Amino acid sequence: xxxxxxxxxxxxxxxxxxxxxxxxxxxxxxxxxxxxxxxxxxxxxxxxxxxxxxxxxxxxxxxxxxxxxxxxxxxxxxxxxxxxxxxxxxxxxxxxxxxxxxxxxxxxxxxxxxxxxxxxxxxxxxxxxxxxxxxxxxxxxxxxxxxxxxxxxxxxxxxxxxxxxxxxxxxxxxxxxxxxxxxxxxxxxxxxxxxxxxxxxxxxxxxxxxxxxxxxxxxxxxxxxxxxxxxxxxxxxxxxxxxxxxxxxxxxxxxxxxxxxxxxxxxxxxxxxxxxxxxxxxxxxxxxxxxxxxxxxxxx
Numbered sequence: 001x002x003x004x005x006x007x008x009x010x011x012x013x014x015x016x017x018x019x020x021x022x023x024x025x026x027x028x029x030x031x032x033x034x035x036x037x038x039x040x041x042x043x044x045x046x047x048x049x050x051x052x053x054x055x056x057x058x059x060x061x062x063x064x065x066x067x068x069x070x071x072x073x074x075x076x077x078x079x080x081x082x083x084x085x086x087x088x089x090x091x092x093x094x095x096x097x098x099x100x101x102x103x104x105x106x107x108x109x110x111x112x113x114x115x116x117x118x119x120x121x122x123x124x125x126x127x128x129x130x131x132x133x134x135x136x137x138x139x140x141x142x143x144x145x146x147x148x149x150x151x152x153x154x155x156x157x158x159x160x161x162x163x164x165x166x167x168x169x170x171x172x173x174x175x176x177x178x179x180x181x182x183x184x185x186x187x188x189x190x191x192x193x194x195x196x197x198x199x200x201x202x203x204x205x206x207x208x209x210x211x212x213x214x215x216x217x218x219x220x221x222x223x224x225x226x227x228x229x230x231x232x233x234x235x236x237x238x239x240x241x242x243x244x245x246x247x248x249x250x251x252x253x254x255x256x257x258x259x260x261x262x263x264x265x266x267x268x269x270x271x272x273x274x275x276x277x278x279x280x281x282x283x284x285x286x287x288x289x290x291x292x293x294x295x296x297x298x299x300x
Contacts, residue, residue: 006235006236007235007236007237007240007241008236009231009232009235009236010231010232010233010234010235010236010237010240010241011232011236011240011241011244012232013228013231013232013235014228014232014241014244014245014247015244015247016224016228017225017228017229017231017232018244018245018247018248018251019247019248019251020221020222020224020225020228021221021222021225021229021248022248022251022252022255023217023221023255024218024221024222024225025091026255026259027214027215027217027218027221028040028044028088028214028215028218029091029092030214031207031211031214031215031218032092034205034207034208034211035205035207035211035215036197036202036203036204036205037085037088037089037092037193037196037197037200037202038193038194038195038196038197038198038200038202038204039193039197039202039204039205039207040193040215041084041085041088041189041190041192041193041196042190042191042193042194042197043193043207043212043215044190044215044218044219044222045186045187045189045190045191045193045219046190047215047216047218047219048186048190048219048222048223049183049186049187049190051219051220051223052179052182052183052186052223053183055179056177056179056180056183059177059179061177061179061180062180064176064177064180065180067173067176067180068180068181068184070172072168072171072172073168073172073176073181073184075164075168076164076165076168076169076172076181076185077184077185077188079161079162079164079165079168080161080165080185080188080189081188081189081192082158082161083158083159083161083162083164083165084158084189085158085189085192085196086154086155086157086158086161087099087103087155087158087162089151089154090102090151090152090154090155090158091155093151093154094151094152094155099155102152102155102156102159103155103159103248104134104138104245104246104249105156105159106159106162106163106166106245107130107133107134107242107243107245107246108130108134108242109159109160109163110163110166110167110238110242111126111127111130111238111242113163113167114167114170114238117167121237125285126240126282129243129278129281129282130242130243132274132278133243133246133274133275133278134246135274136246136249136271136272136273136274136275136277136278138271139267139270139271139274165229166229166233169229169230169233169234170233170234170238172230172234174234178226178227178230178231179227181226181230182223182226182227182230185226186219186222186223186226240282243278243282244282246275246278247275249271249272249275250272250275250276253272
C-alpha cells in the first residue's frame with residue numbers, strides 16, 4: 001500500500017494544480033478578447049520561458065537537459081500541446097459550464113488507464129467515490145444540450161490528450177527535475193502558437209498594457225500548474241488522488257464570484273457540498289487504511 005504521506009502530497013498537489021490552471025485559464029480567457037489564440041500562446045509561452053530559464057540555471061537543472069530526450073517526455077510534450085490547444089479552442093467557443101462538464105471525464109479516464117496499463121488496484125469504493133464526485137460536478141455545472149456542438153467534441157478530444165499527459169508523467173523518472181519538464185512544456189506549447197496562427201490565418205495585433213499584464217500573470221500561474229501537474233502524478237495512488245480533480249469546480253465558484261461577481265445558487269451549493277464530501281471521505285478512508293497497515297506492521 002502506498003504510504004499515506006505520499007498520497008497526501010498527491011492530494012495537495014492536484015488541488016493546487018487545479019487552482020493554478022483555473023486562474024491561468026481565467027486570465028487567458030480575459031486576454032482572448034483582444035488577442036488571437038496563436039499569438040496568445042506564443043507570448044504566454046515566451047514569458048513563462050523567460051521566467052523559468054534563470055531558475056533552471058540557478059538550481060543546476062540545466063545540466064540534465066539531455067534527459068529530456070526520451071519517449072515519455074516527447075509523448076508528454078505532444079499530449080500537452082494537443083490538449084492545451086484543443087481545450088482553449090473549445091473553451092472560447094462553448095459555455096464554460098459545458099467545458100467544465102467535459103473536463104470531469106479525466107478522473108475516470110486516468111483511473112481506468114492506471115488500472116489497465118499500470119496495474120494500480122482500484123476497488124469498488126474508489127470507483128464509487130469518483131462516480132459520486134462526478135454527480136456533484138454535473139449538479140454544479142448543469143450543462144445544457146443547447147450549449148453542446150461540434151466544439152464539444154473538440155473539448156472531449158482534449159481530455160484524451162490530458163489523460164495521456166498525466167499517464168506519461170507517471171512514466172517519467174522521479175528524479176527528473178520538474179522545473180526542466182515545466183520549461184520544456186512552456187517552450188513547446190509557446191512555439192506551437194505561430195504554427196497555429198499560420199495554419200488558421202490569424203492576424204497578430206499589438207497587445208495593450210492590460211493584455212500584456214494578463215499574459216504575464218497567466219505565465220506565472222501556468223508555471224505553477226506545470227510544476228504541480230508533474231508533482232501530483234509522482235505521488236500516491238492515482239485512484240485515490242483522482243476524485244480531488246473535481247476540486248476545480250469549487251475553485252471555479254470562488255473565481256467566478258471574485259472576477260465576475262457570480263453568486264452560487266442552491267443547486268451549485270448542493271453539488272459543491274457533494275464534491276467536498278467525496279474528497280473528505282476519500283481522505284479519511286485512506287488515512288484509516290494507512291493507520292491499519294501501520295498497526296499491523298507493529299504487531300508483526
